Amino acid sequence: MESGKEVVRRRRYSREMKEAVLAQCEQPGASVARVAMEHGINANVVHSWRKRTRGGPMAHxxxxxxxxxxxxxxxxxxxxxxxxxxxxxxxxxxxxxxxxxxxxxxxxxxxxxxxxx
Known part of the structure; x- marks a missing residue:
């Protein structure tokens, strides 16, 4: 049975892709938003990767x-x-x-x- 609703699936990124994006974000003068846009990724996704890899600012x-x-x-x-x-x-x-x-x-x-x- 079709419910008429579109199934939304999350995009998956390889570890290598995440590491490459995060490395670009670490470059002096880099903008997370710009790097994300260049890779077709929402900036919030990249920010969440950064928080997870660093434990987040002032994390517990x-x-x-x-x-x-x-x-x-x-x-x-x-x-x-x-x-x-x-x-x-x-x-x-x-x-x-x-x-x-x-x-x-x-x-x-x-x-x-x-x-x-």
Missing amino acids: HGGVQEQFVPLALPATMAHSIGHVVEVEVQHGATLLKVRWPLEGAADLARWTREVLR
């Missing part, structure tokens, strides 16, 4: 929340008294607050990109 593993890890700063940044950049990122119940010397803003940008991958 095995039901245990990740613990605080101190970050050693170079001496030139550690004693700065001038202006600071304050960043707050909330992900679910987790709140990450960072105070960073203004003169190290470029380093903060790189650090933030890595944390949010």
Whole structure:
């Protein structure tokens, strides 16, 4: 019997294809949306692959929340008294607050990109 409804099937991608797409996303200046579009894949699919391979930003593993890890700063940044950049990122119940010397803003940008991958 036909119900008149079209059966929607999920596309399957090989491990090699996923690895190639994810490698392209890791290139400096790469846009996940652009890489996905070039391969005819929805960007949300690629984002989910990235989260699964990395455990997701601020992920919980095995039901245990990740613990605080101190970050050693170079001496030139550690004693700065001038202006600071304050960043707050909330992900679910987790709140990450960072105070960073203004003169190290470029380093903060790189650090933030890595944390949010």
